[in-house]
Amino acid sequence: GAGVSQTPSNKVTEKGKYVELRCDPISGHTALYWYRQSLGQGPEFLIYFQGTGAADDSGLPNDRFFAVRPEGSVSTLKIQRTERGDSAVYLCASSLGFTSYNEQFFGPGTRLTVL
Amino acid sequence: KNEVEQSPQNLTAQEGEFITINCSYSVGISALHWLQQHPGGGIVSLFMLSSGKKKHGRLIATINIQEKHSSLHITASHPRDSAVYICAVGFFGNEKLTFGTGTRLTIIP
Numbered sequence A: 001g002a003g004v005s006q007t008p009s010n011k012v013t014e015k016g017k018y019v020e021l022r023c024d025p026i027s028g029h030t031a032l033y034w035y036r037q038s039l040g041q042g043p044e045f046l047i048y049f050q051g052t053g054a055a056d057d058s059g060l061p062n063d064r065f066f067a068v069r070p071e072g073s074v075s076t077l078k079i080q081r082t083e084r085g086d087s088a089v090y091l092c093a094s095s096l097g098f099t100s101y102n103e104q105f106f107g108p109g110t111r112l113t114v115l
Numbered sequence B: 001k002n003e004v005e006q007s008p009q010n011l012t013a014q015e016g017e018f019i020t021i022n023c024s025y026s027v028g029i030s031a032l033h034w035l036q037q038h039p040g041g042g043i044v045s046l047f048m049l050s051s052g053k054k055k056h057g058r059l060i061a062t063i064n065i066q067e068k069h070s071s072l073h074i075t076a077s078h079p080r081d082s083a084v085y086i087c088a089v090g091f092f093g094n095e096k097l098t099f100g101t102g103t104r105l106t107i108i109p
Helices: none
Strands: A005-007 A010-013 A019-024 A031-037 A044-050 A053-056 A065-068 A075-079 A088-095 A110-114 B004-007 B010-014 B019-025 B029-037 B043-049 B053-056 B059-064 B069-074 B083-091 B094-099 B103-108
Touching: A005 A088, A010 A019, A019 A088, A019 A110, A031 A075, A044 A065, A044 A075, A044 B094, A075 A088, B004 B083, B010 B019, B019 B029, B019 B083, B019 B103, B029 B069, B043 B053, B043 B059, B043 B069, B069 B083
Parallel strands: A010 A110, B010 B103
Antiparallel strands: A005 A019, A019 A075, A031 A044, A031 A088, A044 A053, A065 A075, A088 A110, B004 B019, B019 B069, B029 B043, B029 B083, B053 B059, B059 B069, B083 B094, B083 B103
């Protein structure tokens, strides 16, 4: 079956613009995670969903960042008034359940560049 | 403050060498994952450990709960093993994963 997919693969935007990043998880995976990875760093947790609800959004850096998963499948990460510091690779992962024992399956990421 | 530390940050070795990458963490964990990330590519899960040792092909992962330390070993290393290897842990009471900064491994033919 298909793995986790993310679109777009690359996004270049100007400072102050709004962007949406999409994640299609593996079918049947109830848990979905968003991470951000800066150059030379490991992924940094942003938010995770169990079903349709955000179970933990403690990693979102500020209120410019928001994510939804309205039907418990596809998720969209939304960034308002983008800043140059938002430039990073945004990774999505899904798993069958939310515990640290569950294997997470990662998408290829969206590389966001804010000019 | 990153509670997961990996060493070395960079490692270059000749093809065929035995490779060891280390991960240490600060407090008790419920699970530890080793992940592989190829340049420009996605992240692939290699192992999940909560105790003991696991082996898959040329890869071996061990964890010492008392010492709060895990190692990833690669036997008979090959250039295709060149990648970034990342350790990630789930801390008790906070099951989301915290990631190390990764170890960049380069195997020279």
